[in-house]
Amino acid sequence: MNGLRLSLRMLRRSWRSGEIQILFWALLIAVAGMTAVEAFTDRVQQALENQASDLLAADLVLQSDHPIENAFVERAQELGLQFDFKTEFPSIVTAGDTLQLGAIKAVGGAYPLRGHLRISDDIGAAAVATTQGPSPGQAWLGARIWSQLALDAGDKIKLGAKTFTVTAVLWQEPDQSSNFSALAPRVMIHLDDLAATALLQRGSRARYTLLLAGSPSQLSGFRQKAEPLLNPDQRLQDIRQARPQMDIALERADRFLALAAMVSVVLAGVAIVSASRRYLSRHLDACAVLRCMGASYQTIFTIIAGQLVVAGMAAAALGVALGYGAQFLLGQALAPLLPGQLPLPGWLPGLGAFLLGTVLLLSFALPTLLQLRKVPALRVLRHDLGNLEAQGITVYALGMAVVAVLMVWQVRDILLVAYVVLGVVMAAALLYAAAWIMIRLLRAVPLKNGYGWRLGLRAMTQRGSDTARQLTACGIGLMVLLLLALIRNDLLGQWQASLPDKAPNQFLINLLPDQQQQLYGLFDQHEVERPLLHPTVRGRLVAINGEDVSKVDVDGDHAGQGRSTRSLNFSFSSSEPEYSPVVAGRWWSESESGLVSLEQEFAQRIDARIGDLIRINVAGVELEAEVANLRKVEWESFRVNFYMIFSPDVMANQPVTYISSYYQPETARRLLRDIVAQLPNVTLIDVGSMVTQIKQIIDRVTRTVELVFIFTLGAGGVVLFAAIHATLDQRIRHSALMRALGASRRQLNQANLVEFIGLGLMAGFIASAVATVVASVIASLLFDLVIIINPLVWLWGIILGVLLVSMVGFSATRHVLRQPPWQVLRTLD
Amino acid sequence: MSAPVLLVSSLSKTVNGPGGRLQLLHDINFSVNAGERVAIVGASGAGKSTLLGLLAGLDTPSTGSVHLDGVSMFDLDEDQRARLRGDNISFVFQSFQLLVNLTALENVALPLEIKGDAGALAKARKRLHEVGLAERIHHYPSQLSGGEQQRVALARAFVTEPKLLFADEPTGSLDSNTGEAVIELLTRLNQEHGSTLLIVTHDDKVARYCQRTITMEAGRIMESQA
Ligand SMILES: Nc1ncnc2c1ncn2[C@@H]1O[C@H](COP(=O)(O)OP(=O)(O)O)[C@@H](O)[C@H]1O
Numbered sequence A: 001m002n003g004l005r006l007s008l009r010m011l012r013r014s015w016r017s018g019e020i021q022i023l024f025w026a027l028l029i030a031v032a033g034m035t036a037v038e039a040f041t042d043r044v045q046q047a048l049e050n051q052a053s054d055l056l057a058a059d060l061v062l063q064s065d066h067p068i069e070n071a072f073v074e075r076a077q078e079l080g081l082q083f084d085f086k087t088e089f090p091s092i093v094t095a096g097d098t099l100q101l102g103a104i105k106a107v108g109g110a111y112p113l114r115g116h117l118r119i120s121d122d123i124g125a126a127a128v129a130t131t132q133g134p135s136p137g138q139a140w141l142g143a144r145i146w147s148q149l150a151l152d153a154g155d156k157i158k159l160g161a162k163t164f165t166v167t168a169v170l171w172q173e174p175d176q177s178s179n180f181s182a183l184a185p186r187v188m189i190h191l192d193d194l195a196a197t198a199l200l201q202r203g204s205r206a207r208y209t210l211l212l213a214g215s216p217s218q219l220s221g222f223r224q225k226a227e228p229l230l231n232p233d234q235r236l237q238d239i240r241q242a243r244p245q246m247d248i249a250l251e252r253a254d255r256f257l258a259l260a261a262m263v264s265v266v267l268a269g270v271a272i273v274s275a276s277r278r279y280l281s282r283h284l285d286a287c288a289v290l291r292c293m294g295a296s297y298q299t300i301f302t303i304i305a306g307q308l309v310v311a312g313m314a315a316a317a318l319g320v321a322l323g324y325g326a327q328f329l330l331g332q333a334l335a336p337l338l339p340g341q342l343p344l345p346g347w348l349p350g351l352g353a354f355l356l357g358t359v360l361l362l363s364f365a366l367p368t369l370l371q372l373r374k375v376p377a378l379r380v381l382r383h384d385l386g387n388l389e390a391q392g393i394t395v396y397a398l399g400m401a402v403v404a405v406l407m408v409w410q411v412r413d414i415l416l417v418a419y420v421v422l423g424v425v426m427a428a429a430l431l432y433a434a435a436w437i438m439i440r441l442l443r444a445v446p447l448k449n450g451y452g453w454r455l456g457l458r459a460m461t462q463r464g465s466d467t468a469r470q471l472t473a474c475g476i477g478l479m480v481l482l483l484l485a486l487i488r489n490d491l492l493g494q495w496q497a498s499l500p501d502k503a504p505n506q507f508l509i510n511l512l513p514d515q516q517q518q519l520y521g522l523f524d525q526h527e528v529e530r531p532l533l534h535p536t537v538r539g540r541l542v543a544i545n546g547e548d549v550s551k552v553d554v555d556g557d558h559a560g561q562g563r564s565t566r567s568l569n570f571s572f573s574s575s576e577p578e579y580s581p582v583v584a585g586r587w588w589s590e591s592e593s594g595l596v597s598l599e600q601e602f603a604q605r606i607d608a609r610i611g612d613l614i615r616i617n618v619a620g621v622e623l624e625a626e627v628a629n630l631r632k633v634e635w636e637s638f639r640v641n642f643y644m645i646f647s648p649d650v651m652a653n654q655p656v657t658y659i660s661s662y663y664q665p666e667t668a669r670r671l672l673r674d675i676v677a678q679l680p681n682v683t684l685i686d687v688g689s690m691v692t693q694i695k696q697i698i699d700r701v702t703r704t705v706e707l708v709f710i711f712t713l714g715a716g717g718v719v720l721f722a723a724i725h726a727t728l729d730q731r732i733r734h735s736a737l738m739r740a741l742g743a744s745r746r747q748l749n750q751a752n753l754v755e756f757i758g759l760g761l762m763a764g765f766i767a768s769a770v771a772t773v774v775a776s777v778i779a780s781l782l783f784d785l786v787i788i789i790n791p792l793v794w795l796w797g798i799i800l801g802v803l804l805v806s807m808v809g810f811s812a813t814r815h816v817l818r819q820p821p822w823q824v825l826r827t828l829d
Numbered sequence B: 001m002s003a004p005v006l007l008v009s010s011l012s013k014t015v016n017g018p019g020g021r022l023q024l025l026h027d028i029n030f031s032v033n034a035g036e037r038v039a040i041v042g043a044s045g046a047g048k049s050t051l052l053g054l055l056a057g058l059d060t061p062s063t064g065s066v067h068l069d070g071v072s073m074f075d076l077d078e079d080q081r082a083r084l085r086g087d088n089i090s091f092v093f094q095s096f097q098l099l100v101n102l103t104a105l106e107n108v109a110l111p112l113e114i115k116g117d118a119g120a121l122a123k124a125r126k127r128l129h130e131v132g133l134a135e136r137i138h139h140y141p142s143q144l145s146g147g148e149q150q151r152v153a154l155a156r157a158f159v160t161e162p163k164l165l166f167a168d169e170p171t172g173s174l175d176s177n178t179g180e181a182v183i184e185l186l187t188r189l190n191q192e193h194g195s196t197l198l199i200v201t202h203d204d205k206v207a208r209y210c211q212r213t214i215t216m217e218a219g220r221i222m223e224s225q226a
């Protein structure tokens, strides 16, 4: 239709005169940000999950206590999934006349489906990565059993009825367990040799695993089909269930990135409101003239809104392109850190961002554009008629509602969206109210000295509703940025704290009481810090308040449902453990006795409360203790932790062994060999590679979070720019008039500066207040973090507000002041 | 005598100002015949622009009616009035009111494009030629002088071949020589196109170009002379 043609023609000029550009850039950055965040996190997410899958050696595993039924394999084949098997069980290994207990793991030819093994030819040789297990007839042995059996490559060992040739030292498996039940040293053989050993008879205890790998849709298809077929002793696990610490990290990262994406959307919305207002106010005369020429409202709307929409769609399209470009660069920058190749991004994030951008534009600009209806033709005769109404903060309402719906759809996290939207609404209301109060107060301030000062403050109070709107826009922009910064700091701090540089990488168990000094001696000799030794007593949970709980699910993982619980490691201590603080009740004093401290989640699972009487069985003897307190445990930390810690008196006279975790520097690898050689009963578990892997993943997530954060800062800058520019015309006209009336440039500069500093100060102050509140709520409810509010946040908020607003404002008005006033007045009229 | 193009009867306008009700126009009655050139004169604040706004259907009266070519304007709704204007009326304003986003040519073509006239640009070019701006058709308003801008506005006003042309202080923003040139041009175009002209002005020189003068004072018509 010809309205649209006219609109396009006018767009060329509107663009050149700059009024549409801000809107264009705001939308461009927001859409680019969203595309980049979505596409990039999509890819990194996939890559990270792939890496995390390495820890399972598969994407999904089916674990079973009996051989896996063919039905599952058929399902996997139907769906085209990659699959293989492994079988694990303990057995005696014989080398010559030496016997040793080993944890046998028989793996198929495709194992591992994800990740890799590290092996070496000899105990002293450098380890290399490989993606296949031993060939039939070969056996790979863990370093400890290798030393214990005093083996060399090519030696023979016997497993049941079959003899194997030892070909490699096995240093690392992707699916290495951190569970204490898998303590015995590893012997890995090919699955085809299993039958020949004749070790597994009917009813032998063994763990059978079906390993699966494939696309997410294949995997979820398998889940759906396999779940109804599961026996009680079988379960399906993916990385999130198998490694809760990874799950927590990935989930928090997910949430943070979603938050960042939302923040950039909110920022774009605010920028659009500001920019569309300025755009429309510059087109009011045109509307009236068109009306005089007989154009219908519909035509006028098409002409005026059409320009905005066309420019907006162009910005959204370009934004998508830019976003893909940016995520490509991000991918390049992060590639050396990421495992394997990044999967290519899909086209969905781009399409989603484009649609979101368009809808964003319409919903935020519409309330302003609808004012077109109110522009009377009479404006051509009476210029003061039909100026834009002061719209207050209701102009954001439609946009926020639409954004909320869209975000729920995109982010699929209703709570997060709800909190952010609530925060923004609260901030907007507070900002608007505070702005009016401050304007009132400023009006009451008597000003005697300094013309520039007076002019600046006057400008603020006179254009009251403009000032309030600007404050709201700047304030919301600052608020969401501060919010993001606060959560980011907390998240990163928490990650760093959970895995410090010297996180324990070795577990040591089964140390006898009289071996303590010898162990310390070895540590001293290798100049490694002595480890903290925890006494442990093995036993079973029997009853709570006399009620039988021997079949309760102590680990909360539904393993072995309905069967007797596994035996637990109990500890005892007279002092509160440093890394596991009491959260309810209190720690006991020296004089108290018969007490026990429970880990809080464990207490929940077994349904025990403070004051309950717990009965345990240690080597046939039943012992009782009263629950004195609950503790919090960071399971991610790789430290030794216990579900139950008793007061020392309860465990007096019980058979104690010691357990410890410690950090062994790379330079002290010989310590491991010496402990193995001199304390043969002690078991060492090297979790170093797992710690390193988890650390790497967290490092990558951290970097992603940082990059996304920077992107969002850019969007924040545009918002402030748009907010200041929204009233630029009035400002320019005002300055020109003032200069025509004889005000000096210096005075006007001063006046502008006073106004911008005032705006920035107020916006920064209120934004800090709201950001603090919302951040604490979001952190504690959604990120499970306790936020420690740094009072410096307020300072930062205010400094940031003043600096940004005055810089942007000043740069926008400066060139105006350099032009001769007559020229300004003429071009504006 | 031909039927009046414009028939104004018992027109009055009251507004609620800050100091209570304010009557801007009192019982205005007159008519304008086809092809006539009429000047409405009076001191600043007499109510001339208010009257013009009502005659063109840009504003609504408190009482009374305006018939344009026999159609009672205030019985129509806003959009119908807009269409009526588009088909019959053109304007020239004191402050030119050219769209800053469009070139001279595009400004002149605009009213035709709104109506969907396919030959809009060609007609616009011809009009600009008539007002002596053939060389400036691709200039934007900010690149033209006041007199030139008003000549673009005249070209725009005549491009639709309007029955009726309203001009509100068309020379008010121009120096007297330029103003006189614009008025001469306006009169010439009016004669060539045979349209009816209603000029609001406080300038007696402008009134001399008209066949009839209506004098206003404090919202009333004081005299109407030929
Ligand atoms: N909407 C209004 N509210 C109050 N007073 C008005 C309004 N419109 C016009 N006036 C007043 O009516 C009078 C006539 O105005 P106007 O028609 O513009 O006069 P003129 O064009 O003859 O100079 C002026 O005193 C003006 O202040």
Ligand SMILES: [Mg+2]
Residues within 6 Å of the ligand: B048, B049, B050
């Ligand atoms: Mg007037």
